[in-house]
Amino acid sequence: MDASNVIKNKPHKTQQQKTERRLSVWLMLPSMILLLIFFLTPMILTVVFSLTNLSLTGEAASSLHFIGFQNYLQMFKDPALATSIWNTIVFVLFSAVIGQCFFGFLIAFMMRGKNKTFRRIIGLIIIAAWVTPEVVVGFCWVAFLGDNGTLNMLAHNLLGMKPVAWLYTFPMVSIIIANVWRGTAFSMMVFQTALDDIPQEVEEAAVMDGATRWQLVTRITIPMVKGTIATNIMLVTLQTLGVFSLIYTMTGGGPENATSTLPVFMYKQAFVSYQLGYGTAISLVLLLIGALASLLYMKILKVKI
Amino acid sequence: MKLSKWALALGIFTSVALLAGCGSGSSNSSDGVTTVKVAWRATGKGDSMYRIYSKKWIADFEKKNPKIKISLQPINASEGDYFSKLDLAMKSADTTPDIVNEDTFILPADAKAGYLEPLDSYVAKWSDWDKFTAALKKGSQGSDGKQYGIPGTTDARGIWTDLVVTKKAGLAADWAPKSWADILTAAKKIKQTQPNVIPFAMGVSTTNGESVSMQTFEQLLYGTGETLYNEKTKKWNVNSKGILATLNFINQIYNKDKTGPSLSVVMSSNYGSTIFQDRIPKNQVGMAMDGIWNTGNWSKDGAAPIANMTKVLAFNLMPTEKGQKPGYVTMAGGWSWALPKNSKNKKAAWTVMKAMNTKQLAVTRALQEGTLTVRDDAAKDPEYLKKPFIKEATQALQNAHFRPKNDLYPKVSIAIQQMVESVAAGRKSPSDAAAKYATDVKGIVGDSNTDTQK
Incomplete structure (x- = not known):
């Protein structure tokens, strides 16, 4: 392309660019409006409502007014909040960060280079758990862990154990296992794609240099998919922070508050105790924890997303 | 340029369609017929309310009142969730049922929230009102002493x-x-x-x-x-x-x-x-x-x-x-029927409400649900007196406490x-x-x- 051509083309290009820009604005308008209506407005409303006495019934429901930071003060005085935050951290740490990521990686790693049919069948089974709606998964686990459930039947027939009320004796462990069971497929799929992208030559070269299998994994494979691990941990953490139906169907947050994570606590305050304003304030704390966790991961894993 | 015009048209069209889609076009009595929506908490298969307000009863009512249609709208929810679902529905004129079944424990709170229509002027002109048990009428009042509900059942x-x-x-x-x-x-x-x-x-x-x-x-x-x-x-x-x-x-x-x-x-x-x-x-x-x-x-x-x-x-x-x-x-305790304040069909709803609470239906309801009746005349009905355990329940009520x-x-x-x-x-x-x-x-x-x- 010679210089004269470039100069000749220039004004025409800006004209075209202008048109294109205008065009893109118009084409983006519907989605902008959608975002404005369904994203920004509720977000702003949530912040506003968290400062009000918004209630479902009683005197407060008829006289909506601002009460300043009273909801937040009430929240930090409530010992149930500390319990819920602690439960949320335990639940997310064990079911998302440790459970889903670890098992997801393990399965993806073990399925590498295996027979295609084998990969498909196993993958399908694991993904089946993931595509099942949370509520259905909840009910499956309630049935599995129930007094007359499969687990108690097995324990009775094989070990002669008396039936255990698993859901109420080990509530947190039960919901963590259920969530790991459901969510591992997501991590597995993410890791599978990442592992498939590692060029074989790199690993072959390492083997040639005398690397053991363990060294291969820790020094070559994992560092090469570090970015994927970080993205995955973050996605899984945010997903797990919001898990509600699974816990609600399995234990309802009980017994007492043993499995009451922040979403369950929020639901109970908003819709069982009829305090919508208080519920929205709790939801903002949940948002804050999600944001903090994301920042933390980015710092620790030193990756940009 | 041509493309840009198309895009403009498409953009505006989609945006308008989106906004229009947000508003709900629920107009009721377009052909002079008012639909009265009745909400209650349904408890799974064989909910007794379907037998009390049966298809035949609805058909008979609609024949006598050609301008009113009755639509039964059960809320399938656990006992705890029912009240919040109902409150959410009653908050807006677009979603509110026209007649709701309220547990008497939450009635004063919902009345204070401004969800319910005071019924004093309605019952004043209703000859059947004297037949209802006085203590139970009181149980369906708000803390301001106004009548907010028509007792439907009570229990022991x-x-x-x-x-x-x-x-x-x-x-x-x-x-x-x-x-x-x-x-x-x-x-x-x-x-x-x-x-x-x-x-x-x-x-x-x-x-x-x-x-x-x-x-x-x-x-x-x-x-x-x-x-x-x-x-x-x-x-x-x-x-x-x-x-x-x-x-x-x-x-x-x-x-x-x-x-x-x-x-x-x-x-x-x-x-x-x-x-x-x-x-x-x-x-x-x-x-x-x-x-x-x-x-x-x-x-x-x-x-x-x-x-x-x-x-x-x-x-x-x-x-x-x-x-x-x-x-x-x-x-x-018990359950009462109430009229949400946000309903646009209160007049028609009151007509349905009166028909839902006749002596005969009070007896039917007590028999179907196993609850106790709220009308003095129904309590003397021979069919009602044959109800199992009615003697014990009536005796229990003598030392009854209300919430x-x-x-x-x-x-x-x-x-x-x-x-x-x-x-x-x-x-x-x-x-x-x-x-x-x-x-x-x-x-x-x-x-x-x-x-x-x-």
Whole structure:
């Protein structure tokens, strides 16, 4: 392309660019409006409502007014909040960060280079758990862990154990296992794609240099998919922070508050105790924890997303 | 340029369509016919409301009132969720039903919230209104003394006793508890003789909502001679002996004697159907503390029919703690029909409401649901008097207590449920749970509005 051509083309290009820009604005308008209506407005409303006495019934429901930071003060005085935050951290740490990521990686790693049919069948089974709606998964686990459930039947027939009320004796462990069971497929799929992208030559070269299998994994494979691990941990953490139906169907947050994570606590305050304003304030704390966790991961894993 | 014009048109069109889609175009009486939506809490298969307000009844009504159509809109939800769903629906004129079924405990709160239409001017012109039982009319008033509901049913609570089980446990055929200790002794006997039977059942899980506060906690507490709320001093009772005694009884059953249902049964939201529709018909429950309406489950067209119900079961009155006077107590509640203030069809709704509460339908409802009637004339109906256990239930009502008529009660009730659950699940000692309850109640009603009853 010679210089004269470039100069000749220039004004025409800006004209075209202008048109294109205008065009893109118009084409983006519907989605902008959608975002404005369904994203920004509720977000702003949530912040506003968290400062009000918004209630479902009683005197407060008829006289909506601002009460300043009273909801937040009430929240930090409530010992149930500390319990819920602690439960949320335990639940997310064990079911998302440790459970889903670890098992997801393990399965993806073990399925590498295996027979295609084998990969498909196993993958399908694991993904089946993931595509099942949370509520259905909840009910499956309630049935599995129930007094007359499969687990108690097995324990009775094989070990002669008396039936255990698993859901109420080990509530947190039960919901963590259920969530790991459901969510591992997501991590597995993410890791599978990442592992498939590692060029074989790199690993072959390492083997040639005398690397053991363990060294291969820790020094070559994992560092090469570090970015994927970080993205995955973050996605899984945010997903797990919001898990509600699974816990609600399995234990309802009980017994007492043993499995009451922040979403369950929020639901109970908003819709069982009829305090919508208080519920929205709790939801903002949940948002804050999600944001903090994301920042933390980015710092620790030193990756940009 | 041409493309840009298209894009402009497309952009505007989509945006307008989006915005238009957001507004709802619900116009009702376009052809002069008003649809009246009736909402209530439906309880799964064979909900009795369909038999009371049957297709035939609706067709007959619509023939007589060609300008009105009735649409039954059941809300399928657990007891706890029903009220929040209903409140959410009543908040907006676009979603509100035109007639709603309200539990009398939440009626004062919903009235205070401004969801309900005062009915005083309506009932003034209704000749049937004099036929309703006076005490129950009062139970459907708001804390401002206005009438907000038309009573639909009322009830009484006691101890359902399985005579097959008590016989095997060596109890007399006419065994009836005179104190809480009698219940504990009988439960232990049942446990010893029949390991597969649940000796004594009472709801304790927060998932069972209001019933835990009323049928378990208050039913026991009022038997100690104390009340939840002093209507005269307007103070809520906390840190009292009666509360502790009540929690000790629950603790005794669930944790010390282990004569209650297993935690998997009792913590589940299906507790009620498990006990009353599954285990009792199989003679697997010795005693269950619950309401008279369960006869509705066990009648011929109920969810779990029991032949010879009156021979197999007894409805024992709930004794006071130590058998002190008056010997037995019951909590009484009930459901009322109300008109949401946001409804645009109040006139038509009132016409339907009157038709829904005739004497004949009052009898039908009491028979179908197993509840007690709210009309004096229906109570004298020979068909009604043949109802199983009607004598016991009527006797129980003589010592009936009603829940506090206070718009904060629904919130206090949540604190009660948490207290009861924490004790039954063995997570808190009775005294710790009572202390936590005192803190919770003070937070809800304010420090100065609590008191300790002696």
